[in-house]
Amino acid sequence: MEKQFLLILAFIFLIGLNPASPNETIKSLSTTNAFQKNKSVSRFISQKNFDRMIMSQLQNVRDYKSINVQLSSNIENEKKDTKLTLALSRNTVTPAEEIFTYAVPQYMGYFAQQNIQPKLLYTNGSTAAIQALTSGSADIAYASSLNIAAAIDKGVPIIAFAGLTVRWPYSIAVPKDSNITSIYDLKNKRIGVVSFASASYHDLRATLNHANISESDVTIVPVGAGARAAAALYNRDIDALDSYSDSFNAIQQNGLKLTFLERPQSLEKLFSVTMVTRKDVLQDKPDLLIGFVRAAYKGIIFTKLYPKLALEMGLEAFPQLKNSKPQKTTNKKILNGDGNMSFKHENEAKKSIENILQTMQIALGDSIPKDQNDPTQWGAWLNLPQERWQAVADFAYQAGLTHKKLKVGDLWDPRLMDKIYDYNAETIMRD
Missing domain, CATH: 3.40.190.10 (Periplasmic binding protein-like II)
Structure with missing residues (x-):
């Protein structure tokens, strides 16, 4: 019973822990802050034993989850979810x-x-x-x-x-070597959007309107996001792309360098x-x-x-996100980070934990x-x-x-x- 009680205490005060990497969650835990946040812990367990207990019990996030679920199950809720x-x-x-x-x-x-x-x-x-x-x-x-x-x-x-x-996460970008330098250069160009049901399409329409360019003066092409859109840009299927921030991040992770066109000031609000x-x-x-x-x-x-x-x-x-298997295809040409052409698959960027983390944080940045x-x-x-x-x-x-x-x-x-x-x-x- 005492051991279970101490385990609960460990979980509660785990809030001060700050793992350094997903692959070494427990090895890099710093428990000192968590231990010192509440003096009542010291009445039941020493810092050394607190550290040892967490290290032995929380081997990975799945253990953390199981403890969370176990604690929740001990508190019966009368309401049905x-x-x-x-x-x-x-x-x-x-x-x-x-x-x-x-x-x-x-x-x-x-x-x-x-x-x-x-x-x-x-x-x-x-x-x-x-x-x-x-x-x-x-x-x-x-x-x-x-x-x-x-x-x-x-x-x-x-x-x-x-x-x-x-x-507002949407913007228009072109390949680094493009001769398009502003939204006013988009006339008679092929412009990619995520889809016609996406907000990127409406963003493009609004931008064209600001530049006094009719929608009939451009060719709008649905190209998806991420690596698919990167392929369309690299293969010159489109001249410019209207997409959202984390999609552009995935594109640049595939090695394609971009120039972002200045947005109309009216978009800032x-x-x-x-x-x-x-x-x-x-x-x-x-x-x-x-x-x-x-x-x-x-x-x-x-x-x-x-x-x-x-x-x-x-x-x-x-x-x-991490384990998806790429399809066996070589029809999507994307640039490597060193500028050399190679064949990549749409899900390849997702294999990198650092890339996934960066993409998540960019998306989070739009919400905070x-x-x-x-x-x-x-x-x-x-x-x-x-x-x-x-x-x-x-x-x-x-x-x-x-x-x-x-x-x-x-x-x-x-x-x-x-x-x-x-x-x-x-x-x-x-x-």
């Missing part, structure tokens, strides 16, 4: 939102605390994610703010209710992926929405503080305040002010995505945000 489906605006697993708003909350027990059992639904872009929402296949969707505006303009009964990104739901769900199931978002936000904070441990959880939940490392200072950082929502509404209208000028209240209902943020970031690891 409520199932919830989340629609993502992509059709493949990526080291992004599905790690810090799904895998981490799942492993840390944040969803269990809210009595929620979420599952993921992958779709082909923001428009498709919204369609899944309106068809009843999903309860929440992650979709671009512009796509949300376009759908609402058409009378679709949805509403954004919680933020997910604070920046924009933001992209946002949590959206049907109006009837917001009205009838507010507690379900509050619980999910609260757990997701905790996952974001955890990932910022402990990115390598969060990545381990992500790889455990989505082993295909810039240059603020202390989550206790973030405040309600994803409760974006009305002026930013107004910028979305104005931009959507100017880009021709909406037929009328929408009001902020047409797009955004923040009534749940105060309750969502009803947690203490300082003690989040002990939740």
Whole structure:
């Protein structure tokens, strides 16, 4: 009994640990901070025994998970978990939102605390994610703010209710040796987008509109993201690419050097992926929405503080990120880092833990305040002010995505945000 009690103590005060790499999680643990954070530990166990116990019990993240599950199972919850489906605006697993708003909350027990059992639904872009929402296949969707505006303009009964990104991640890039130097040079060019259902397509339309270039004056080509898009650029199937930040990171990891075109200043107030739901769900199931978002936000904070441990959880939940087998094909020519041409497969970059970690952190960067490392200072950082929502509404209208000028209240209902943020970031690891 005493041993079990000490094990529980070890788990609770593991919050101060900071693993140096996913492959050496335990070897590099520094337990001194965790031990010293609470003087009550010293009444039961010495620093030496505390270190020894953690080293012997927590051999890897799966052991950590099993302890977490074991502790959770000892605390019976009278409420039955409520199932919830989340629609993502992509059709493949990526080291992004599905790690810090799904895998981490799942492993840390944040969803269990809210009595929620979420599952993921992958779709082909923001428009498709919204369609899944309106068809009843999903309860929440992650979709671009512009796509949300376009759908609402058409009378679709949805509403954004919680933020997910604070920046606009889309931009246009060209190969380093391209003679395209600004968005005004895009006329008569072939421009790649993720898909016609993706926010990258709407971003391109808005950019062309700013440059007074008609959509009929360019050729728009859906090329996907990551290595597929890199192949299209290298093979000169396209002259430029409109995509999102972590996709560009994957492209550059494949050795293709890019030049990013200067964005219109009007984009600076924009933001992209946002949590959206049907109006009837917001009205009838507010507690379900509050619980999910609260757990997701905790996952974001955890990932910022402990990115390598969060990545381990992500790889455990989505082993295909690391172990997916490349197809036997040689039709995708990509550059090596040294500039020499070789054949790479679409999933090859994902084999590198460092590359996956970097991609995850870039995606996370779109969801957190810039240059603020202390989550206790973030405040309600994803409760974006009305002026930013107004910028979305104005931009959507100017880009021709909406037929009328929408009001902020047409797009955004923040009534749940105060309750969502009803947690203490300082003690989040002990939740």
